[in-house]
Amino acid sequence: MPSFGTLKADTLTHSTAGSLATNFVVHGSAKGFVSFKGTSTVTVHDSQNVSSVTDIDTGRYRPNFTNSMSNDTYSPAGGCFDSGETGSGGHFISLYTDGGSTMATGSLSVSTREHVGGGRNDPTQVNITINGDLA
Amino acid sequence: MSTILVNTLTGTSTAGSIAVTGEGNSTTTNLQQGLAKHFCIFNGTGTVAVDESFNNSSLADNGTGQYAVTFTNNFTNLHLALTGATVGNDEAFTYIATDAAAKTASGTRFRGVDAGGSEQDTDTVDIVSHGDLS
Numbered sequence: 592m593p594s595f596g597t598l599k600a601d602t603l604t605h606s607t608a609g610s611l612a613t614n615f616v617v618h619g620s621a622k623g624f625v626s627f628k629g630t631s632t633v634t635v636h637d638s639q640n641v642s643s644v645t646d647i648d649t650g651r652y653r654p655n656f657t658n659s660m661s662n663d664t665y666s667p668a669g670g671c672f673d674s675g676e677t678g679s680g681g682h683f684i685s686l687y688t689d690g691g692s693t694m695a696t697g698s699l700s701v702s703t704r705e706h707v708g709g710g711r712n713d714p715t716q717v718n719i720t721i722n723g724d725l726a
Numbered sequence: 727m728s729t730i731l732v733n734t735l736t737g738t739s740t741a742g743s744i745a746v747t748g749e750g751n752s753t754t755t756n757l758q759q760g761l762a763k764h765f766c767i768f769n770g771t772g773t774v775a776v777d778e779s780f781n782n783s784s785l786a787d788n789g790t791g792q793y794a795v796t797f798t799n800n801f802t803n804l805h806l807a808l809t810g811a812t813v814g815n816d817e818a819f820t821y822i823a824t825d826a827a828a829k830t831a832s833g834t835r836f837r838g839v840d841a842g843g844s845e846q847d848t849d850t851v852d853i854v855s856h857g858d859l860s
Contacts, residue, residue, distance in 0.1 A: 592739045602729040610729075617746055622758030624807040624856040636805030636848035637857055658753040668809040668854075672829055700832075706839055709739035720856050725748030726756055 621723035622665070625654050629671070629703060629713045640721070647689060650682075650703045650711030658725055659696040665723025667694070671703055671714035682706065682714040696726060760834025761808070764849055764855035766795050770812075770838060771847040788835065796833035799859055804829045806857030813850035831860065 604610040623640035627633055633646040645653040646721045671682040686693050689700035701719065705712045735757070737743045745754040750756035764781040769776055774787040786794040808829075836853070840846045 596738065598727075598730060600730045604729055604731045606731070607732050607741055616757065617749060620746060620753055621762070621856055622748070624759060626805045626807045626857065637803070637804075637807070638755060638854075640753045658748070658755070668807045668845050669810075672808075702840070712739050715807075717738060717784075718790055720807055720809055724750065725753045 592723070613706060618724070621720050621722055622658075622660065622725055623654075623656060626720065627652075627654075628715065629717045630715055631713075636716070637674060644700075645664075647700070648711070651687065651689070651700070651715065652703070653689065653698050653700050654719060655698045655722075656696075661719070661724040661726045662694055663694045665694065665721055667699055667701075667719055669717065669719040672716040672718070673714050674699055682712060684717065684719075688722050709714050738820050743765050746823075748841075759858075760856075761858055762854050763797075763801065764797055764800075765853065767850065767852050769848055769849060770837040770851040777798070777850070784833075789845070791840075791847055791853065792835065793838070794828075794833060794835040795853070797855075801831045802858040802860045803831050803853070804834075806831075806834075806855045808834060808836070808853060810836070810851065810853035812848040 592614050602612050602614055625641040626636045627644050633644050634702040635644055640657045642657040643655045647653055658707045669684040671684055673682060683707055684701055684703050687700050687702040693700050695714050702711060703717060735744060737767045742758050744755045744757040748755050766779040766782040767777045768785055774785055776785050782795055783798040784796045787795055836852060837845050838848045
C-alpha cells in the first residue's frame with residue numbers, strides 16, 4: 592500500500608460511489624464544532640478548532656477558535672439539549688452582539704433563550720458547528 | 727496528480743487523522759473531525775419517512791413533534807454536536823431532547839417545538855451530527 596506524506600489532487604474518485612472535487616473537501620468540511628455543558632461551570636465535552644468557551648453571562652457564551660476564520664461571514668449553526676424538560680419548553684440558540692462583535696474571526700457570541708417567554712437561560716448542553724473559510 | 731482513485735483515505739501517522747490545508751493556504755483543518763458523521767432529512771408529518779440519510783439506521787415517531795433516530799455506526803460518546811432546521815408550516819423550531827439520557831452514542835431523541843413552545847410536526851426536518859465515531 593503506498594504511503595504519502597502529502598497528496599495534492601483536485602478530484603477524489605471512489606470505485607463505485609462517484610467522484611468529489613477536493614475543493615468540496617476543503618470548503619465543505621466543518622471548520623469547527625463544540626459540544627459543551629452550559630450550566631454552572633461550562634465544560635467542553637468535545638470540540639474541533641475550539642480552544643475554549645467563555646461563559647459571559649446567563650445564556651451567553653463565546654466559543655473561541657484555535658485557528659481563526661478568514662472573515663466574519665462564516666456560517667454557524669447550533670442547537671440545545673435540556674435535561675429534565677418535559678412537555679413544552681426548551682431553548683433556542685441565536686447570535687448576539689457582544690462588545691460590538693457578533694461573529695469575529697476568532698470567536699463567536701451566542702445566546703441561548705427559553706422558548707416560552709424568551710428569557711436567557713443556561714441549557715444542559717449547547718452544540719455549535721462552524722462552516723466557512725479558514726484564515 | 728489531478729485525480730486520485732481511492733476507496734479509503736487513511737492517515738499515515740494516525741489512521742484516523744488527515745490534515746487538509748485550509749482556504750488561506752496555511753492553516754490545516756482535520757478532515758475526520760470536520761466531516762458530518764450523520765444526517766437525516768425526513769418528513770415529520772403523518773407517517774414519518776426518511777427522504778435522505780447518512781449513517782442513519784432508523785427513524786421513529788414518538789408523538790407529535792417528537793422523533794428519535796439511531797445511528798448505523800455509533801459515536802464514541804453522547805457528546806455529539808447535533809444541529810438542525812425545519813422547513814414548512816411557517817414556524818420556527820429548535821431541537822430539544824426530553825432529557826439528557828435521551829441522547830446517547832447510538833442515537834438521540836429530539837423535538838420540533840414551535841414559537842409558542844408546543845411540539846409540532848413539520849414537513850421537512852433536517853438534522854446533522856458532528857463528533858467522533860467509535
